[in-house]
Amino acid sequence: MEKFNIFCVLLLAFVVNCSGLYFHIAETERKCFIEEIPDETTVIVNYKVELYDPRSNGFMPSAPGIGMHVEVKDPDDKTILSRVYSSEGKITFTSHTPGEHVICMYSNSTAWFSGSQLRVHLDIQVGDQAIDYANVAQKEKLTELQLRIRQLLDQVETITKEQNYQRYREERFRQTSESTNQRVLWWSVAQTLVLVTMGFWQMRHLKSFFEAKKLV
Numbered sequence: 600m601e602k603f604n605i606f607c608v609l610l611l612a613f614v615v616n617c618s619g620l621y622f623h624i625a626e627t628e629r630k631c632f633i634e635e636i637p638d639e640t641t642v643i644v645n646y647k648v649e650l651y652d653p654r655s656n657g658f659m660p661s662a663p664g665i666g667m668h669v670e671v672k673d674p675d676d677k678t679i680l681s682r683v684y685s686s687e688g689k690i691t692f693t694s695h696t697p698g699e700h701v702i703c704m705y706s707n708s709t710a711w712f713s714g715s716q717l718r719v720h721l722d723i724q725v726g727d728q729a730i731d732y733a734n735v736a737q738k739e740k741l742t743e744l745q746l747r748i749r750q751l752l753d754q755v756e757t758i759t760k761e762q763n764y765q766r767y768r769e770e771r772f773r774q775t776s777e778s779t780n781q782r783v784l785w786w787s788v789a790q791t792l793v794l795v796t797m798g799f800w801q802m803r804h805l806k807s808f809f810e811a812k813k814l815v
Contacts, residue, residue: 621720624706631703636725637764638697640757644669644690645722646704658718661686667704667719674698697764726757 624630636642648667649658671680673696680692694700704719730753736746 620722621718624704624717624719627705629703629705630719631701632721632723633699633701634723634725635698635764636694636700637760638694640694640726640760641730642692642694642700643724644702645724646684646688646690647720648686649718649720651716651718661717665706665717667706670701670703672701672703674700697767726760727753 622630634642646667648661648665650661650665651657652659666683666685668683669680669690670678671690671692673679673694675696679695680690684690702723704721706717727750732746732750735741735749741749
């Protein structure tokens with residue numbers, strides 16, 4: 600297990616987790632993203648809003664007053680974050696329940712400039728990717744070696760949480776499969792009982808019919 604964790608840490612040292620993207624949003628439109636997050640994990644969402652400029656056929660920094668309303672819901676559909684942010688900033692929250700978290704964004708205004716379109720740049724960082732190590736080194740006065748050890752420890756912690764989350768998903772999948780199999784089994788038993796009951800009733804009905812016919 601220890602060798603596996605060391606291998607994963609070395610692998611993470613060479614792999615860069617990039618989740619940057621941008622999307623276009625129309626007036627009153629709502630965009631939502633699903634992020635699978637382990638429990639007790641910090642998530643940072645960096646964003647920037649740009650306004651479409653018809654003169655240049657491009658996008659420019661948005662005008663004052665235009666911002667984004669952000670809502671975050673946990674796997675139990677409970678709202679853990681809901682507030683209005685400016686046109687550029689950083690959103691931070693911590694998950695308390697493992698699973699799919701829904702991040703929704705929409706404009707805080709329903710009347711843009713002639714129905715202009717917005718472009719929203721989004722960068723989602725999860726776990727150790729959300730830690731600003733330059734700021735940590737400055738605050739805690741860490742040397743380069745100490746900072747690197749801190750990064751490796753955080754990466755190991757992230758790997759452990761991911762492994763726990765995968766085990767949690769496997770357990771839920773197993774429970775769902777068992778529940779489905781049991782329902783299918785009981786449904787088959789119920790169908791069999793109904794067929795047997797109907798067959799028995801038909802046999803009795805036909806027997807009574809033929810006996811009555813003989814008497815006639």
